Amino acid sequence: VKSTFPQASIRGYDVDDKAVKLANSLQIIDEAAVSLEEGVKDADFIILSAPVESSLSILDQLQSLDLKEGAIVTDVGSTKVSIVEKGSELESKNVTFIGGHPMAGSHKTGVEASRERLFENAFYILTPSNGTPDAKLIQLQNLLKGTKAKFMQLEAEEHDKFAGLISHLPHIIASSLVHQVEKAGEKDPLIQQLAAGGFRDITRIASASPTMWRDILMHNRSVLIDMLKEWKNRMEHVESLLENRDSEGIYAFFSDAKDARDRLPSKKKGAMLPFYDLFVDIPDHPGVISDVTALLAKQNISITNIRIIEAREGIMGVLRLSFRSESDLVHAKGLLEEHMYETYEAP
Numbered sequence: 001v002k003s004t005f006p007q008a009s010i011r012g013y014d015v016d017d018k019a020v021k022l023a024n025s026l027q028i029i030d031e032a033a034v035s036l037e038e039g040v041k042d043a044d045f046i047i048l049s050a051p052v053e054s055s056l057s058i059l060d061q062l063q064s065l066d067l068k069e070g071a072i073v074t075d076v077g078s079t080k081v082s083i084v085e086k087g088s089e090l091e092s093k094n095v096t097f098i099g100g101h102p103m104a105g106s107h108k109t110g111v112e113a114s115r116e117r118l119f120e121n122a123f124y125i126l127t128p129s130n131g132t133p134d135a136k137l138i139q140l141q142n143l144l145k146g147t148k149a150k151f152m153q154l155e156a157e158e159h160d161k162f163a164g165l166i167s168h169l170p171h172i173i174a175s176s177l178v179h180q181v182e183k184a185g186e187k188d189p190l191i192q193q194l195a196a197g198g199f200r201d202i203t204r205i206a207s208a209s210p211t212m213w214r215d216i217l218m219h220n221r222s223v224l225i226d227m228l229k230e231w232k233n234r235m236e237h238v239e240s241l242l243e244n245r246d247s248e249g250i251y252a253f254f255s256d257a258k259d260a261r262d263r264l265p266s267k268k269k270g271a272m273l274p275f276y277d278l279f280v281d282i283p284d285h286p287g288v289i290s291d292v293t294a295l296l297a298k299q300n301i302s303i304t305n306i307r308i309i310e311a312r313e314g315i316m317g318v319l320r321l322s323f324r325s326e327s328d329l330v331h332a333k334g335l336l337e338e339h340m341y342e343t344y345e346a347p
């Protein structure tokens with residue numbers, strides 16, 4: 001928002017004080033509000049970015065708070081039907097609710113996982129309802145144009161079906177795989193050590209916030225129940241291919257999946273790329289940053305992003321280094337600790 005509207009003032013509120021403080025010191029917000037009430041009064045736009053169940057509770061609270069006439073409220077939740085239904089109640093206050101879902105992110109949570117270009121080239125779904133004035137929809141897209149996302153309008157029901165299939169079901173499957181390996185690992189701890197490569201790729205998302213995912217499942221229940229039935233049928237099909245030693249069928253199972261996977265539109269820079277962050281405490285004296293980067297360069301560890309956080313005069317600053325892979329991160333951490341730097345990873 002700031003890149004397009006430098007004059008805009010962004011007020012942030014979170015039930016967790018630490019989150020607001022960090023957002024303030026990273027200059028993601030201009031001002032911390034002490035309460036929801038203070039945060040929303042006079043606001044032209046209100047963006048809810050809490051887990052779905054919490055956003056529903058915030059929408060309830062907004063009903064009894066003073067809001068500016070004509071204000072636009074939107075959210076970024078991963079499910080839309082229940083949110084859009086609750087949001088429409090704000091019409092009685094002359095406030096427009098438009099559901100939103102930027103379809104990009106990562107398995108990381110918290111303010112520290114925010115990125116200016118996170119939504120670049122990603123689809124940003126908006127779910128206006130029949131009564132949503134066109135002018136309000138245009139105003140919201142205009143506000144968000146600095147994200148450089150590709151806006152798309154969907155019905156809330158349609159959204160929940162699509163997101164269920166491409167995001168929520170895969171999340172359940174990833175977490176189930178981790179459970180299966182964890183269970184087997186109780187008997188045979190070597191299994192966990194061997195779980196690398198493909199297993200880590202396919203299960204990365206299982207490291208995401210359990211609160212966020214509980215809420216997503218609770219609010220896309222019926223869609224996911226149907227999809228799990230279909231999934232179980234598919235697994236039974238694989239099982240029967242194995243039981244029947246159907247080598248041709250097994251080949252076709254993989255070959256058809258490969259063809260379909262290879263036809264998917266390619267990933268564009270900026271969208272859905274995982275990142276691995278390491279935070280390094282840096283004393284406030286010249287040359288420290290070049291020392292850190294030189295140490296990593298000598299070991300051929302590439303940094304994909306670097307940012308200095310909270311470097312005010314006279315205090316210890318924090319350097320955020322982003323890497324392409326977890327192994328680069330682990331390597332860098334070891335190296336910097338050997339050189340007496342204090343490091344820590346984002347939760």
Ligand SMILES: NC(=O)C1=CN([C@@H]2O[C@H](COP(=O)(O)OP(=O)(O)OC[C@H]3O[C@@H](n4cnc5c(N)ncnc54)[C@H](O)[C@@H]3O)[C@@H](O)[C@H]2O)C=CC1
Binds near residue numbers: 016049108
């Ligand atoms: N993580 C991701 O990759 C993506 C997440 N989303 C959606 O965005 C929303 C937020 O997700 P994240 O930013 O990842 O979660 P997060 O856990 O990083 O942030 C959520 C924040 O909401 C705060 N919060 C909870 N209840 C609150 C309340 N009643 N009032 C004020 N603040 C409250 C929490 O303290 C926390 O700081 C979720 O609805 C999620 O479905 C959408 C696209 C991508």
Ligand SMILES: O=C(O)C(=O)Cc1ccc(O)cc1
Binds near residue numbers: 102103106
């Ligand atoms: O980690 C990833 O790759 C994601 O896909 C993150 C994500 C999680 C939830 C969403 O609704 C959208 C994106």
